[in-house]
Amino acid sequence: MSSEDRELVAQVVASNDTSAFGELIRRHQSQVRNFLRRLTGDLSLADDLAQDCFLHAFNKLSTYSGRGSFPGWLLKVAYTTFLQSKRRSKRYAEILEAAGHMADSQGKSYTAPSEELSDLDKLLAVLEEQERAVMIMSYGCGLSHREISEATDMPVGTIKSLIHRSKEKIRSDFAIKDHQHG
Amino acid sequence: MQSKIINMAERLKDEQDRALEALFRMQPVADDGFSKRVTTTLRRRIWARRITLPLAVFVGSAIAAKPAVALMGRASELLSSVPVMESSLPAGWVPSPFILLAGGMLLAIGLFGLNMLEE
Numbered sequence: 001m002s003s004e005d006r007e008l009v010a011q012v013v014a015s016n017d018t019s020a021f022g023e024l025i026r027r028h029q030s031q032v033r034n035f036l037r038r039l040t041g042d043l044s045l046a047d048d049l050a051q052d053c054f055l056h057a058f059n060k061l062s063t064y065s066g067r068g069s070f071p072g073w074l075l076k077v078a079y080t081t082f083l084q085s086k087r088r089s090k091r092y093a094e095i096l097e098a099a100g101h102m103a104d105s106q107g108k109s110y111t112a113p114s115e116e117l118s119d120l121d122k123l124l125a126v127l128e129e130q131e132r133a134v135m136i137m138s139y140g141c142g143l144s145h146r147e148i149s150e151a152t153d154m155p156v157g158t159i160k161s162l163i164h165r166s167k168e169k170i171r172s173d174f175a176i177k178d179h180q181h182g
Numbered sequence: 183m184q185s186k187i188i189n190m191a192e193r194l195k196d197e198q199d200r201a202l203e204a205l206f207r208m209q210p211v212a213d214d215g216f217s218k219r220v221t222t223t224l225r226r227r228i229w230a231r232r233i234t235l236p237l238a239v240f241v242g243s244a245i246a247a248k249p250a251v252a253l254m255g256r257a258s259e260l261l262s263s264v265p266v267m268e269s270s271l272p273a274g275w276v277p278s279p280f281i282l283l284a285g286g287m288l289l290a291i292g293l294f295g296l297n298m299l300e301e
Contacts, residue, residue: 019221022220047216051216055220
């Protein structure tokens with residue numbers, strides 16, 4: 001964590017200073033929003049989740065020990081916010097289904113735009129949600145395996161095997177597609 | 183030492199790693215008022231949280247004031263009907279039951295208020 005981050009965090013924890021927290025948001029909003037955009041594939045949903053993430057982070061800032069990196073901790077809050085929102089929308093879909101309605105976004109967490117799919121969109125669509133999150137944290141946000149382990153509450157070994165499995169999937173899936181096209 | 187070895191192992195990247203990094207590379211997202219929007223929401227929530235409890239106490243007290251006064255009066259009547267060992271106590275030592283009850287209530291409200299202020 002940079003010393004500026006550390007000072008700002010201390011200021012927020014000591015006096016609930018919203019201006020200092022605003023500065024922390026300005027410094028890290030890009031990474032958090034990018035992470036959630038990649039994870040959800042939906043810009044407006046990602047920004048709503050990013051806002052919730054920062055509001056949760058403000059309330060939980062006193063629990064941040066300062067040992068790991070602050071961006072890593074923020075991504076943990078962002079990932080938890082994403083999972084909670086997914087659980088809520090799943091419950092909502094179940095209620096709608098029980099009431100006899102068809103839920104539009106039933107069980108879908110990644111809604112890649114249908115037209116002009118980028119290479120990354122195609123690649124992310126192959127992966128499961130957990131794999132997607134770990135790959136974005138690793139290759140998109142540049143977190144170490146240890147930081148990802150702290151952010152996702154999974155052992156480092158599991159993170160390594162998830163990354164390995166994801167890479168295998170990408171390799172095999174794209175090789176199959178190339179073969180089909182060729 | 184062990185963590186250094188782990189970090190070294192993490193840094194040994196193959197061609198696929200580099201390709202993935204290039205693919206996942208993120209363009210910075212412009213703030214575009216996002217941080218301001220979040221801090222405004224945050225301030226509004228803090229203000230609402232601060233005002234909710236005192237407001238609830240005020241409204242609750244206003245509603246409960248009349249029945250509480252009636253209750254105190256009734257309790258005072260009941261307490262006055264209980265015989266007191268007047269002869270063994272100095273004159274004026276025991277305040278009237280009404281004052282005792284009012285004092286107790288004030289003490290409770292004061293402690294509650296102090297607790298709220300500390301929070």
